[in-house]
Every structure is written in structure tokens, then in C-alpha cells.
């Protein structure tokens with residue numbers, strides 16, 4: 001049976017020590033999150049994840065969701081677990097107090113979500129998508145829509161979905177055909193087919209609010225003619241109670257590789273009543289609010305599976321006896337040594353451990369920037385935070401999911417053949433992790449977003465602000481001798497990232513394929529540099545603790561060793577990424593279609 005223990009000490013280190021969240025205590029949101037409250041929330045979230053959600057993970061995988069006569073049933077135990085989640089007030093954690101939320105920082109929200117997702121990724125998607133729908137309505141809905149629908153989403157009584165994909169239209173949303181016909185009362189009739197809709201139909205909540213992209217009759221073709229609509233599963237009566245069933249139904253459930261506990265639906269809209277959200281033909285803007293948030297949420301799914309798989313692989317490596325250490329027996333009383341003695345097994349485990357801790361820091365740091373971009377009263381801080389959030393969102397989404405998946409595979413490798421056997425649970429982590437690289441914009445698209453849009457935005461302001469922040473840190477780090485290996489690695493990675501950025505500026509305009517050919521390398525170059533930066537910040541915090549009279553010294557010593565592993569063995573990858581970027585598009589584009 002797989003295990004999961006929420007890494008509470010790690011979260012406390014990040015929030016209280018490395019990022020010193022209490023420095024923002026005067027700001028809205030942070031005000032309500034003093035240290036003891038944060039700690040109590042983390043403890044309760046850990047309990048929910050470890051005791052309620054994790055035990056359902058394999059059940060969800062084996063049973064999956066079922067569709068009978070248009071009714072979708074979630075796996076055994078999911079309904080009760082969802083009720084526990086709602087009764088605990090968890091869906092309200094970071095939502096606006098005006099609609100019943102607790103208004104806490106999203107930096108805490110992503111930590112909660114990581115725990116939930118590590119424990120049970122498929123389950124976590126039900127409340128996760130609701131939060132995306134909440135954000136779209138909060139930012140783009142009318143006052144009336146907000147008043148009517150948000151409290152129910154915030155309490156978790158109702159859930160939400162996002163409906164972009166159609167059979168012929170995934171990445172290229174300009175192709176979408178779902179149509180919206182205006183009605184005399186101001187509503188619209190929505191007709192079309194959406195596929196792959198996560199949490200599209202289920203038995204967890206009384207109502208489901210579908211946020212649907214559709215084209216109003218007569219609107220321009222392509223991306224410029226798309227609008228966003230709210231289509232409730234049940235329409236509401238005058239008094240706000242549930243009324244007639246709307247014209248949306250689940251036509252089929254996808255039979256898929258992983259996340260079996262989440263209902264991935266074909267949704268048929270047959271003249272369903274929908275309400276415009278935001279302006280006509282500006283649906284993509286509204287949807288992006290939802291997608292940006294969802295992208296951080298998907299990035300954390302990659303991390304969450306990496307963490308869960310790592311924890312199990314460590315336990316296994318300590319128990320499994322095979323072979324002897326290259327330097328002589330370490331468990332002479334046993335017939336063989338535990339496989340943890342083997343450097344190659346350690347390589348696999350440490351790749352995951354060093355990544356998980358660094359990636360978690362990047363996720364929390366990025367979410368914190370998102371919080372500051374709203375909460376700060378300092379315009380310069382808000383601008384920096386907003387720029388970082390925009391720049392790093394595709395990096396978090398794609399770097400964390402590509403690496404998270406690779407780590408899940410390596411954790412499976414630690415189990416040898418037993419990793420391939422379903423009951424041990426590693427295969428599920430691999431299968432579940434795989435989707436995160438695909439949905440919410442496939443990772444290749446995230447890389448294009450980074451190179452094509454995020455780098456160029458405001459004349460490159462965000463990327464230069466990132467360099468400046470790193471330089472400021474390096475100037476300070478130069479005075480701390482024990483930080484030297486971190487500073488050296490960060491400085492080298494930063495140099496490679498700057499060189500790659502300049503190379504794009506010089507070579508992508510004349511031939512855009514040069515940008516496309518190097519975009520994924522650039523995204524990972526950025527990811528490794530950003531994680532190296534996070535490790536440098538964490539190392540500084542750990543050294544400060546060790547220089548003082550900190551208890552728990554072994555935690556900080558291990559932290560430094562883990563950081564060293566990352567900066568010495570992983571950070572040098574930036575040089576390879578740079579080399580590949582500089583080769584440009586020629587080796588890719590030299591082939592004719594018939595040569596494949």
C-alpha cells in the first residue's frame with residue numbers, strides 16, 4: 001500500500017523562514033494569516049490529506065467513475081470525502097470574504113492543493129476546477145452573477161468546470177464551433193459538443209456551473225469571435241433555489257490512462273441556457289484568468305506526484321535488500337544491503353528530492369507574487385509581482401509537470417519490476433502525472449507562450465526584472481562565504497539564461513522557427529535557473545539558522561546538502577539547453593514531410 005505524509009516541516013520552512021511571510025503581515029489576506037493560524041491550517045490540511053483522501057487514491061484508480069442513464073457516479077468514498085472537505089470550509093480558504101471566503105493568501109492555497117493532490121490527484125481536481133470557475137466569475141461576472149453564484153462555489157455546495165475543448169479544436173481554440181444564440185431575455189441558447197471536460201458531471205454537488213467558450217451567431221471567425229458563458233446544470237428559480245435541468249448532459253466518459261477518479265466527460269449542449277460572462281467576443285480574456293490560475297494548479301500536480309512517488313520510493317529503497325555496497329557491506333548482518341546504499345539509486349531519489357524542494361519553493365514564491373500583485377500597497381512591488389506571475393506561470397506549469405513526471409518514472413525505477421505492478425501504487429503516480437504535461441495548454445504551448453509572448457511583453461520588462469532580482473541576490477551572497485557554491489551555480493545559470501534570451505532577440509525575428517525550435521529548451525533553462533535561485537534563497541535561510549542557535553539543526557544541514565546536490569548536479573544542465581537553442585531551427589526544419 002502506498003503511503004503519503006504531508007511535508008509540513010518543508011512548508012513551515014518556506015513560509016516562515018525562507019520567504020518570511022510575516023513581513024507582509026500588514027497587507028490584506030496576510031493580516032489574517034499569523035504564524036499560529038498558518039500552522040494550524042497546515043496541520044488540519046495534512047490530516048485531511050493523509051487520513052481521508054490518500055486512502056481513497058487507489059480505490060478511485062481501480063473503480064473509476066461510472067455513467068449510467070446520464071448519471072455519473074464517482075468512486076466509493078469520494079462523496080463522503082467531498083462532504084468532509086466542504087464541512088471543513090476548505091473550498092473557501094483563499095476566496096474573497098465578500099462571498100463567504102476566508103481571504104487567505106494563495107501561497108497557502110497552493111500548499112493546501114499540493115497536499116490534496118499528492119494524496120489524491122483525481123479527487124483534488126473537483127474543488128480545483130471550481131476555484132478556476134470562481135476566479136473567472138469574480139473577475140468578469142456581473143455583480144448579479146457574483147451575488148448569485150459565488151457563495152455556492154466558495155462553500156463548495158456547487159462545483160465548476162471549464163469548457164474549451166471540442167473534438168476538432170484543442171490548442172487552436174479559434175476553430176471552435178459551439179454556438180450561442182441571443183434570446184429576447186438577454187440569455188443565450190448554447191449548442192455544441194465539448195470533450196475532455198474534467199469534473200463535467202458527477203454526484204458530489206447539487207449543481208455544476210459550466211464555464212463555456214462559444215461563438216455568438218454572426219461573431220467573427222477565429223479567436224476574436226469567442227465569448228464566455230455560464231451554463232448551470234440546474235437553472236435557478238427566482239428565489240435562488242434549484243429549478244429546471246438545463247440542456248447540458250454527459251454523453252460519455254473518457255476511458256483514460258490515469259486520474260480515473262475524476263470524471264472526464266463529453267458534454268452535449270443542446271440549446272442550453274447560458275449567460276454571458278464579461279464582454280461579447282472577449283471570452284478568451286476571461287478564460288485566461290481561469291487558465292493562469294489553473295496553470296499553477298497543474299504545475300503543482302506535477303510536483304505532487306513527484307513527491308508522493310518519491311516518498312514511497314525512499315521507503316522501498318530502505319527495505320529492499322539487493323547486492324552489496326561498492327565500498328563493502330553496510331548491513332553485514334543481512335543477506336544483502338538495502339538498495340539505498342547504491343549511488344545510482346541515490347541519484348534517482350535525490351533528483352526527485354532536490355527537485356521537489358526547489359520546485360515547491362518556486363511554486364510558493366510564484367503564488368506569493370500573485371498575492372502581492374493584488375495586496376501590496378507599493379506600486380513597484382505590485383508591478384514586479386505581476387511581471388513574475390506572468391513570466392513564471394508557463395515555467396511552473398511545464399517545468400514542474402515534465403520533471404514531476406520524470407521523477408515519478410524514476411521512483412518507479414527504484415522499485416524495479418515491483419514498480420510495474422499496480423498494487424504497489426507507483427504505476428498510478430506515473431499514469432496520473434502524465435496528464436499534467438498535456439492539459440491546460442500542452443507543455444510545448446507553454447514554451448511558446450514564454451518565448452513568444454512573455455519575454456517580449458512590455459519590452460522584456462519581466463525577464464530583466466528577474467535578472468535584476470537575481471543580481472541583487474548575488475551581490476549580497478558574495479559577502480557570505482558559505483553560499484559560494486550556490487552563488488557560482490546561480491551566476492552561471494543566469495548567464496546562460498541571458499545568453500539564450502539575447503539569442504532569441506537576435507535570431508527569432510528573422511526566422512520565427514528559431515524560437516519554436518528552442519522554446520522547450522528555453523523553458524527548462526528558465527526552470528532550472530529559477531529553481532537554482534530558489535535553492536540559493538533557501539540555502540541562505542538555512543545558513544542563517546545554523547549560524548544561530550537553531551534547534552532542529554539536522555533539518556538545515558540536510559537542506560544544505562540537498563541544495564548542493566541540485567546546484568552541483570542539476571544546475572549545470574543550463575549549458576546544454578543553451579547549446580541546443582543556439583543551433584536553431586535548421587536541423588528540425590531540414591526534413592520534408594515525406595522524410596518522416
Ligand SMILES: Cc1cc2nc3c(=O)[nH]c(=O)nc-3n(C[C@H](O)[C@H](O)[C@H](O)COP(=O)(O)OP(=O)(O)OC[C@H]3O[C@@H](n4cnc5c(N)ncnc54)[C@H](O)[C@@H]3O)c2cc1C
Nearest residue numbers: 162163164165170171196197198264439440441442444445
Ligand atoms: C484527462 C483530460 C482532461 C482534460 N480536461 C479539460 C477540461 O476540463 N476542459 C477543457 O476544455 N479541456 C480539457 N482537456 C483538454 C486538453 O486541455 C487538451 O487536450 C489540450 O489542450 C491539447 O489539445 P488537443 O488534445 O486537441 O491537442 P492538439 O491541439 O491537437 O495538439 C497536439 C500536439 O501538437 C502540439 N501543437 C498544437 N498546436 C501547436 C502549435 N501551434 N505549435 C506547436 N505545437 C503545437 C501540442 O503541443 C500537442 O503536443 C482535458 C484533456 C484530458 C486528456
